[in-house]
Amino acid sequence: YFYYYTKTSYYDLFLKKLEQTSTGLRNLPKKEYLEMLIPVPKNFNEQLRIAEILTFIDSQIDSEKQRKQKYETLKKGLMNDLLTGKRRVK
Helix, strand or coil: CHHHHCCCHHHHHHHHHHCEEECCEEECCHHHHHCCCCCCCCCHHHHHHHHHHHHHHHHHHHHHHHHHHHHHHHHHHHHHHHHHCCCCCC
């Protein structure tokens, strides 16, 4: 659950508000970071269910990215064949 929370815009905004820059390096004050409040469902089963749903969605996204990569590779190969004259278009 916490892993997915750290991927939210709320978490990013919190970090940007805390971020301190000195000598070009970004730092987070430990005390303020540890005082961060995280909204957590009271029921642990609900947390697990949310994490399961998000994990399932992540796996679908990964699957679609792999599929897209496969089609992009195929397109590059076909474009190469067309440009080199290995295949002709009527």
